[in-house]
Amino acid sequence: MTATILKYLNSVSGLSWKCKECDRNCFPIDHTGLNKFLEGKHTELLNNLNSVFDTLKSDFKKVTEENMQVLRKSESDNVIPPPHSQILKNKxxxxxxxxxxxxxxxxxxxxxxxxxxxxxxxxxxxxxxxxxxxxxxxxxxxxxxxxxxxxxxxxxxxxxxxxxxxxxKGFQPRVKIVGLSQEYPDSGITDFLEHSVKTNSTTFNYLPECRVLKQWPTKKNQKKFQALLQVDQTTYDVVMKAGGVFIGYDYCYAYDAIDLIRCFNCNGFNHSSRSCTQKKSCPKCGLDHSVSECNSTVLNCINCKKLLKDNEPQTNLNHAAWDTRCPVYISVVRGKRQIFSA
The missing domain is CATH 3.30.2130.10 (VC0802-like)
Structure with a gap:
C-alpha cells in the first residue's frame, strides 16, 4: 500500500479496514461520527414526512370545505315553496x-x-x-x-x-337540540329560540311558535342535556338551515326529531341490521367494512352512491351516510313527515 492510499484511508471518517495478513482492525469505526450522521438523516426524513403530511392535511381540509359549500349551495338552490296540494293535505x-x-x-x-x-x-x-x-x-x-x-x-x-x-291545521315538525349545560325552564328555551329565529327570519312580522315537549340528559354525559321541541314550519326551516341555536351561552346542535330506523349494516333506512339482506358498508367511505376499521380520509356516501345515475355526474357524494344534510336522508325525513302528518 502506498503512502498516498494510506493517507486517503486515514482521512475517511468512519472507515474500518484491516491488513490482509491479519484479522486485526487497524482503524476502528468512528461510532460518534456515525451516530451523528444517522441522527441527522433521521431528523431530515421526519421533517420531510411532516411537511408532506401538513400539506396533505391542508389540501384535504380545503377540498372538504369547498365540497361542503357546494353541497349547502345545492341544497339552498333546491329549496322550493310547498305546493298547494301540501297545504290542503296538512303537510x-x-x-x-x-x-x-x-x-x-x-x-x-x-x-x-x-x-x-x-x-x-x-x-x-x-x-x-x-x-x-x-x-x-x-x-x-x-x-x-x-x-x-x-x-x-x-x-x-x-x-x-x-x-x-x-x-x-298545519303540520308542526319536531326538533331535537343537544348541548344544554343544564336543565332550563321551558320558558327559557322558548324565549331564546324565538329571539334567535326572529333575528334570522326574513318573514315580515313573524311570530315563532315553540313548545318544549321533553328535556333529559344525554347517555354519554349526564351533565349535558337535550330537549325535544315542537315548532312551526318557519322556525323549523330557520333552525335546521343554521344547524343549531344558542340557548343562553350554550350552542346546541339541532336535529330533525322524526324517529328513523337506520340499518347499521348497510346504512339504509326503514329496517334494522338484524333483518338486513344487503352487504356491509362503511358509513364514511362506502366500502365493505365497518366504520371502526375505516382509515379513509375521503367521505363517500353509500346511500347517494346507490342512487347515482350515469347522467348525473354532478351528484355530490362527499359526505358521510349519517350526515343530516345528505339528500337521501332529507328525502326520507320528508316522506316520514308526510306520513305522520296525514
Whole structure:
C-alpha cells in the first residue's frame, strides 16, 4: 500500500479496514461520527414526512370545505315553496279556505271580497300562500297558528254570512337540540329560540311558535342535556338551515326529531341490521367494512352512491351516510313527515 492510499484511508471518517495478513482492525469505526450522521438523516426524513403530511392535511381540509359549500349551495338552490296540494293535505303550514256559499261564484270575486274586508298589514298577517280552489274558493297559508286564528276570526265576522271559513291545521315538525349545560325552564328555551329565529327570519312580522315537549340528559354525559321541541314550519326551516341555536351561552346542535330506523349494516333506512339482506358498508367511505376499521380520509356516501345515475355526474357524494344534510336522508325525513302528518 502506498503512502498516498494510506493517507486517503486515514482521512475517511468512519472507515474500518484491516491488513490482509491479519484479522486485526487497524482503524476502528468512528461510532460518534456515525451516530451523528444517522441522527441527522433521521431528523431530515421526519421533517420531510411532516411537511408532506401538513400539506396533505391542508389540501384535504380545503377540498372538504369547498365540497361542503357546494353541497349547502345545492341544497339552498333546491329549496322550493310547498305546493298547494301540501297545504290542503296538512303537510306544511297552517291555512284557511274561504269558500263562497254561492257555488257559481268565481275565485276572483272571492278574493276581491277578502281584500275589501281584511288587510294583511292592518291585521299583521304574514301570508305564505294564496291559491284559487274549486267552486270559487281561495286558500290562504300563514306563518303561524296565531295569524291563522286572527284571520279566521275576522273572516268569520265580516264574511261569514256569504262564505264558509274552513280551518286547515298545519303540520308542526319536531326538533331535537343537544348541548344544554343544564336543565332550563321551558320558558327559557322558548324565549331564546324565538329571539334567535326572529333575528334570522326574513318573514315580515313573524311570530315563532315553540313548545318544549321533553328535556333529559344525554347517555354519554349526564351533565349535558337535550330537549325535544315542537315548532312551526318557519322556525323549523330557520333552525335546521343554521344547524343549531344558542340557548343562553350554550350552542346546541339541532336535529330533525322524526324517529328513523337506520340499518347499521348497510346504512339504509326503514329496517334494522338484524333483518338486513344487503352487504356491509362503511358509513364514511362506502366500502365493505365497518366504520371502526375505516382509515379513509375521503367521505363517500353509500346511500347517494346507490342512487347515482350515469347522467348525473354532478351528484355530490362527499359526505358521510349519517350526515343530516345528505339528500337521501332529507328525502326520507320528508316522506316520514308526510306520513305522520296525514
Amino acid at each position: 306544511t303550514q297552517p291555512a284557511i279556505i274561504v269558500k263562497p256559499k254561492n257555488t257559481v261564484q268565481t275565485a276572483t270575486l272571492t278574493k276581491s271580497d277578502i281584500k275589501a274586508n281584511i288587510s294583511p298589514l292592518e291585521s299583521q298577517l304574514s301570508l305564505t300562500k294564496v291559491k284559487d280552489t274549486q267552486s270559487g274558493g281561495v286558500s290562504i297559508g300563514f306563518s303561524s297558528k296565531d295569524e291563522k286564528q286572527r284571520f279566521k276570526e275576522r273572516a268569520t265576522a265580516k264574511l261569514g254570512v256569504n262564505y264558509d271559513i274552513h280551518e286547515i
